[in-house]
Amino acid sequence: MEKEEVLRVIDCDVHNQFRTGKDLFPYLEETWKSQAVLRGGGLPYATPIGNKRKDANPPSGLPVGADPEYMIQQLIEPYNMDYALLCSDGIIAVSAFADADYAAALCRAYNDYQIAEWLSYSPKFKGFLCVATQDPLQAAKEIDRIGPHPDIVGVSIVGGSRMPYGQRFFHPIYEACQRNDLPLVIHPGAEGSGIFNPPTAVGYVSNYLEWHTCLPQTYMAHLVSFVCEGVFEKFPNFKLVLSEGGVSWLPPLLWRLDKNFKALRSSNPWLKRMPSEYVRDHIFMTTQPIEEPDNPKHLAMMFEMFDAENMLLFSSDYPHWDFDDPMKILKQLPVEKRKKILSENARTLFKLA
Amino acid sequence: MEKEEVLRVIDCDVHNQFRTGKDLFPYLEETWKSQAVLRGGGLPYATPIGNKRKDANPPSGLPVGADPEYMIQQLIEPYNMDYALLCSDGIIAVSAFADADYAAALCRAYNDYQIAEWLSYSPKFKGFLCVATQDPLQAAKEIDRIGPHPDIVGVSIVGGSRMPYGQRFFHPIYEACQRNDLPLVIHPGAEGSGIFNPPTAVGYVSNYLEWHTCLPQTYMAHLVSFVCEGVFEKFPNFKLVLSEGGVSWLPPLLWRLDKNFKALRSSNPWLKRMPSEYVRDHIFMTTQPIEEPDNPKHLAMMFEMFDAENMLLFSSDYPHWDFDDPMKILKQLPVEKRKKILSENARTLFKLA
Numbered sequence A, B: 001m002e003k004e005e006v007l008r009v010i011d012c013d014v015h016n017q018f019r020t021g022k023d024l025f026p027y028l029e030e031t032w033k034s035q036a037v038l039r040g041g042g043l044p045y046a047t048p049i050g051n052k053r054k055d056a057n058p059p060s061g062l063p064v065g066a067d068p069e070y071m072i073q074q075l076i077e078p079y080n081m082d083y084a085l086l087c088s089d090g091i092i093a094v095s096a097f098a099d100a101d102y103a104a105a106l107c108r109a110y111n112d113y114q115i116a117e118w119l120s121y122s123p124k125f126k127g128f129l130c131v132a133t134q135d136p137l138q139a140a141k142e143i144d145r146i147g148p149h150p151d152i153v154g155v156s157i158v159g160g161s162r163m164p165y166g167q168r169f170f171h172p173i174y175e176a177c178q179r180n181d182l183p184l185v186i187h188p189g190a191e192g193s194g195i196f197n198p199p200t201a202v203g204y205v206s207n208y209l210e211w212h213t214c215l216p217q218t219y220m221a222h223l224v225s226f227v228c229e230g231v232f233e234k235f236p237n238f239k240l241v242l243s244e245g246g247v248s249w250l251p252p253l254l255w256r257l258d259k260n261f262k263a264l265r266s267s268n269p270w271l272k273r274m275p276s277e278y279v280r281d282h283i284f285m286t287t288q289p290i291e292e293p294d295n296p297k298h299l300a301m302m303f304e305m306f307d308a309e310n311m312l313l314f315s316s317d318y319p320h321w322d323f324d325d326p327m328k329i330l331k332q333l334p335v336e337k338r339k340k341i342l343s344e345n346a347r348t349l350f351k352l353a
Helices: A068-076 A090-096 A100-119 A136-146 A168-179 A208-214 A216-228 A250-267 A275-282 A296-304 A335-349 B068-076 B090-096 B100-119 B136-146 B168-179 B208-214 B216-228 B250-267 B275-282 B296-304 B335-349
Strands: A009-014 A081-086 A125-130 A152-158 A184-187 A240-242 A283-286 B009-014 B081-086 B125-130 B152-158 B184-187 B240-242 B283-286
Touching (some): A081 A335, A100 A125, A125 A136, A250 B208, B009 B068, B081 B100, B100 B136, B136 B168, B152 B168, B275 B283
Parallel strands (some): A081 A125, A125 A152, A152 A184, A184 A240, B125 B152, B152 B184
16 A cells, blocks of 8 residues: 555635624724624524534633634644635625625724734634625725735635626626735625525525525526626636535536527627636635535546536635545545645645745 | 337427417406416516527417427427427416416416317327415315316426425425325426516526526525425325426535535434435426536436436427427437336326326
């Protein structure tokens, strides 16, 4: 048996947590402090098992995920992680608030807080700046303000929305991402809350199990919209990461999209290539939660149906309940492909050393 | 080369059309005649190429799909069809109307019209009775009224909805289906119109290409809801057909659903088996529009990932633009599996001779 190579890991979805609900106060303009920072968007679902790992309580007594030192000890060191990309946690859900200015203020506070309290803590931490989607011009200004920071490697928004993301209303965000050479990372978490559309194409499902199972539907609709509305023609250097939405739904969706495009392309004359080609060149997906068919060969077959080795980025979702262990997933792939997915694709996309 | 066997075909999705907008008047109660029968639900999308085949105009001068004799000549005879199952056309979209009584009245008229003018025309025609979903108790009465007719082989509702179909509000429909031993056939066509939820989990996409590509999302949400809400435990003989929504999205969805169920099952204690087991035993899918990956082997691989040979039912969608020819699809399958999909599964499910 050949000696197994120690594979380096870059974790593209790590959720650092607040110590208390007042962590943002030092970074928040006075006018907003009278509002409860974490009033939330009103997600009508609750998980029956909590959303944090039971084994991730820091000895410091800080809440799960809120102690940077313990995150290094429990996540980064044992798994050979070169970098953990901080995805924040509930903060991107502010896009579900009715008040666009309040949502934008919270994002600004979060971005300053993240740099001061997390990104400066260790060179292993890199972060995504957060923007709210209610006011894309204001979001673009925030991308220009924070984007140049050397430890900021992407821009994060939430998957829930009132409108599909390809529509022109949102284009200032993508223009700012391209201008600052930062990928946009869409992350789930507030679908169906606040001002967002209900979380499925037929309204509100009943509970967290159904809601979580249906989450990829927001990504399917956004992806179709991004491609069909011509976002990747308009912003040719714009890159997109679909985080924590699964990956196996991609081939069937692209088959349907390409087939329909062949018949109906007259409605989208600005598209110069097949829809699936834009996806292959512009879109990345994080791995967690990876699908686990009873027959592991089926996942390997699925990976043959799209450019998995170049489109996938490893992510653990630490410290959430459905953590994926980088040493245990993707075992069916040859080592060269695992290497790309575990770290090299992310290193290139996010320009990490 | 062995001589190719002539495979029998049962077409599970044929859209017979009205000759004029007044076809239903003889079957409609006087009180509703003052309203335009085909006022529609206000679907905000239009196909750039029309929704009918260009080569299907009957010599009689009747509209495409409105001449039963020509349907027999153009569709049933050349393709060795034992039966063409009539799926109506726009009528199921009445579930998008705000007025539940008007919608129910139109369905009653349609069901009487279908028996009088189509099902009595040829023994090759069998039909689905239509019900509106706004008032499930009224729908159940209509299933009891029309269901016993020998040429009625199923109950049809539309995919668009305000709520996922597993929820208790709709259960009287499934109870009536089970009581009358009729499968429920869900068909797309009005997603996002009238009182329905927008057609994706993030609201209204921009055009027909995007809308049509996203259609399977309604089925994904309904399927998750049917299973998780326990409909198949409550109605153990209830069978469901998902018509014209594609098939390849099924394995990835079931992997995600089963995986989530393992962690979150405490919220759904009424489920006694894995979600995918209910799907395998209770749900069927029609084939059209079949996915067409560049590499046909990929579709064959996808068929290995679920019980395709027992769950799929052939359908052409005649006379719509994206007709599938039964002699051209599924060529990659061995003849025994093609036989089941082209006719035998439908023969058993719909109890056809």
